[in-house]
Amino acid sequence: MKQTLTFILFLLLPTPLLSAADLRLASVFSDHMVLQREQSVPVWGVADAGESITVKFANQTQTTTADKNGKWIIELDSMKANAEPQSLIVQSNKEQPNKEQRRVELTDVLVGEVWLASGQSNMEWEMQRKPDSKADIPNSTHPNLRLFAVPLTTALTPQDHVEANWTRSSPETSASFSAIGYYFGLRLHEELGVPVGMIQSAWGGTRIEPWTSVEGVEAVPTLKSEADRIRSQTPGTPAYRKSQEAHLQQVQQWTESLSSALDHNQAAPPLPTQPATLTKSAATPTTLYNAMIHPLVPMAIRGAIWYQGEANRKDGLGYVDKKKALLASWRNAFKQPELPFYFVQIAPYQYSDEDPEMLARFWVAQRECMKIPHTGMSVITDIAELKDIHPQHKKEVARRLSLWALADTYDQVGIDPSGPLYENHKVDGATIRVTFNHADSGLASRGRKPLTDFEIAGIDGNFHPATATIDGNQIVVQSANVPEPKAVRFGWNKLAMPNLMDKDGLPACSFHTHWPIDPSLGDNVALGCTWESSDPNVSGWNTGLTDGVWGNRSPECFATGKSEEFPKSVTIDLKKPQPINLVRFGVPDVGSTKTVAISVSHDGKTFQEVGSHSFGQGKAERAVASFDDTEAKYVRLTFQDHHAPLAGGYSNAYAFTSEVEVYQAK
Known part of the structure; x- marks a missing residue:
């Protein structure tokens, strides 16, 4: 039995990479691609071990040697944007049987901006699936906007290959591409006047954990035990081998106990439970990072946009550490500690009979994620569809994301990418004055109607609908039912579509002055007891x-x-x-x-x-x-x-x- 189980464990171990028979570029490189401008650009692939590799592009020539596993990588020097199609040539010193040198040539390669678009179904949602975006497909011919769609796949260990190719934007290619990814890329292309490449890597219904590497999970102290669990359940890791070997010893001891029990006419002892093994599915931590992000690494990209959270909405503030892990994961993999990351706050939606405040608490968590450096959040409460978790208006969502990129990444002046955000409040007699930041353009109500979705409470915490009026960059809130107010909340319901905005038309983010911490009462000493x-x-x-x-x-x-x-x-x-x-x-x-x-x-x-x-x-x-x-x-x-x-x-x-x-x- 020991020999059999040892053999099974051996089969689970990864085999070394065999020397490549062909000279190949990594699968993220193809005709029609865009290389990132103004950064060093890694180019990598496989060949025979020890083979000398030369890469030529844009008057540059770089040389390297494939390692013992046949892997090679070079870095092109930083380049300016260039919309003129060029060839990227990879050549070796090894001859083919016909005496010609081994050679790979990519054509129609541009230099510009490259962005990753990821998340769940609202990011994956295709142009052809909603009437408003479908109407734009006939006009989607943009030769200098390039698209790369990563297919849906999973893996328990990091992969190097993905079956996809770059294409020019056209009615034939844009129809099945992410609507948000397309519109975001087009906006940057038109505003910046340079080629743009968009990489779509998204999967509907997925949680954030599968998109995160185990190294990213480990980088967040509160998630260290989860990283240990993932490693111990991932075939091929030392931790997995250790846990399975410990189980093997228990099985060996069990066989002896079983034999003794049978010899003495006693009940058989229970068979030891085998340690868990991660399953290969889109719900398993790390599997989507391994299969749909890692094959892109270490490509030079400018930043990432993210629309995800519906599947994690019950996490509350626990989502913040998971987002930190995701960013640690990607920023480390792409070797960009300040990688820009702009995300969408999920829309109001009728989640069956769930607690109406659950989604509001998750919105707070998403806003907390803005404290992670080099991030930004777009609020979309005003363009939701309460009975459709996949609302239209993807063009407007993409526009709001692009405002973050244009303002924070490309330093365009005169753009405030955020709607009003709660800053502080002050009790003033029977009223509460709420102050907002990101309100320099002034506060306004959509349609010039009375402000909606404000509630006010006294020390008992019972909230009552309140009237709210604009006073500069403040809102004055009051209710005849609460003569001694203590707390205000705004948009605190999964169905809330408030009308408070700034004068640029960006909606205010929901808030609660007394959640998760009540500033007037101090610490809740019963929490978690x-x-x-x-x-x-x-x-x-x-x-x-x-x-x-x-x-x-x-x-x-x-x-x-x-x-x-x-x-x-x-x-x-x-x-x-x-x-x-x-x-x-x-x-x-x-x-x-x-x-x-x-x-x-x-x-x-x-x-x-x-x-x-x-x-x-x-x-x-x-x-x-x-x-x-x-x-x-x-x-x-x-x-x-x-x-x-x-x-x-x-x-x-x-x-x-x-x-x-x-x-x-x-």
Whole structure:
């Protein structure tokens, strides 16, 4: 058995690259391509080991020698843009059987700007698939706009080859190309007056993790354990071999135990579980980087545009570290630590019955990604289609991305590529004044209509629709229902299509002045803490009590079991005794929860009630228990009774809680 398993492990190891029979360029090089201007340009390929290789292009001649695996690479010196077709010639000192030297020639090669367009379906979406972009296909003949579409494929290890070729933009080639990629490239071509090459590498429905190399994951400290997991499950890596060899030893020990058990008429021991192996799919971490990005490396490119996030929308702020990993991955691979990266904030959409605030929280995460150097975000809340996750107007999305490139990459003056972004707020009596940056052109409302989608709340966190008026680069927000306002949120719903914009027509980004951190209350000391329920829920709702999310459904929403006996309770362990004076708690829009009392304790034995609230039914509400500073380690919610009618189809014996927050408010 040991010999058989050892042989299987040997077969899983990568075989060395054999010497190439032909002289070849890397597959990303073909006729009609664009080489990046004003950068050194790597050119690489394969030949026989030790073969002398000469590359000629644009009055340059560079020579190198293929290594022992037949791989070779040179770098052309930086070049100015050139729309005149030229030939790139690769030649060796080795003769063919007919005595001619081995030679490869690419024709119609231009020098200009090269950009990578990646992400999921909204980036992949073809010109021919929407009426507005389809109408532009007959006019898509642009000889100096070149297109390269990477086919959909996966790999568990980095690949060097991809089946694709460069083409000139024409009705025949643009129809199946990324609409955003086409329009972005065309805009740069027209604005800069130079050839542009667009590389499409996108796959619908994919998460960000498959587009990231394991080295990129490892570069983010919080993701180090994930990088270790990926390596241990990737065939061919030392970590994988180590885990499988450890399993082999366990199997060997198991065979001895099995033999002994049989000899003594005892039950057979369970077979040790084999360590996991990554599957080759578009959902597996690193597989799309390996198959659809790595074959492009180390091509000289100017930057990347990215439209992705729908598949990661439930990640919340966790998406930020994943974006850092993606950028570390690509910037390292292309040897450009400041590679420009401009992305689209995903559009409002009716994601079935998901928590309406889930998408808003993800929008915050996407805005946080702007803190990564040399990035920019285009907001598209104004051009969404709430019942179509693939909205039209790809030309406008591409235009907004191009504004970032023109302003930040090409230093064109007079362009602010961003719509208004929340900067700060100040309570002013019964109003709150919100200040924006990226509002130098002034604030405006689309269609000159009253501003929409502003909400305001007091210390209880219950938000009410508010009126909002423009005052310079500030918005004044108020509501008669909130005489002592504390917080403002804007566009905080998956269906929100607000009308606040700057005078250049770019929409304002959604925001929440008190999420994820409440500046008026300090740290939520209950965040992430554990709890114990007197009536545990066995239907998957024993989650979400202290996750920082005011959810209406599992797993963000907590519920007890459905024992008919009341009162019942849930007790939160704050990890250590600490001074607290405010508990904010709430119920979702389902269930029949009514009166909830809040008690605190230092030792978990003696509890002191500090407040209670009776909630209505069928509406998500929040309440606050405010009390003098008290040293406590435990906070208990006691569900004293319930409404008689059912709500949401749930038994009225369930007690629901959307979230609990605990503070020492100043």
